[in-house]
Amino acid sequence: MDSAYKHDQVVCPRCETVYECKVGSINLCQCTSVELTEEQRQYIRSLFDGCLCARCLSALRTEYIANQSNQLLNIDHP
Template structure:
């Protein structure tokens, strides 16, 4: 498996570098998701997302949780 590869975000279509061989250096590593947020994203998307989309979805999910409360 390669150390890194260029992927296309399944949500927005932008290209980004995935560093699966060095996850602590990957763009997604900075996005701290809860287990529930991760599971929700996995239900909606099969492929990797860019960090911007992950953050956007995290905000969306948290707003939904607040509204349910």
């Protein structure tokens, strides 16, 4: 099998769900359905190594946004 089309069954390190990671054809991978800013990517990388399922990526994006909002509220209202 050509490594350019490699698809692996992997376990999400956050929720332990098994999903298909399409690292060899990243445009078809489930993770591309979740849009992340560079800051959100850095946040997720600081917590986990490797790939995560789309559900966890979405949840971590929401968590990041909530944390940023809380920080802004704390700055505005000491």
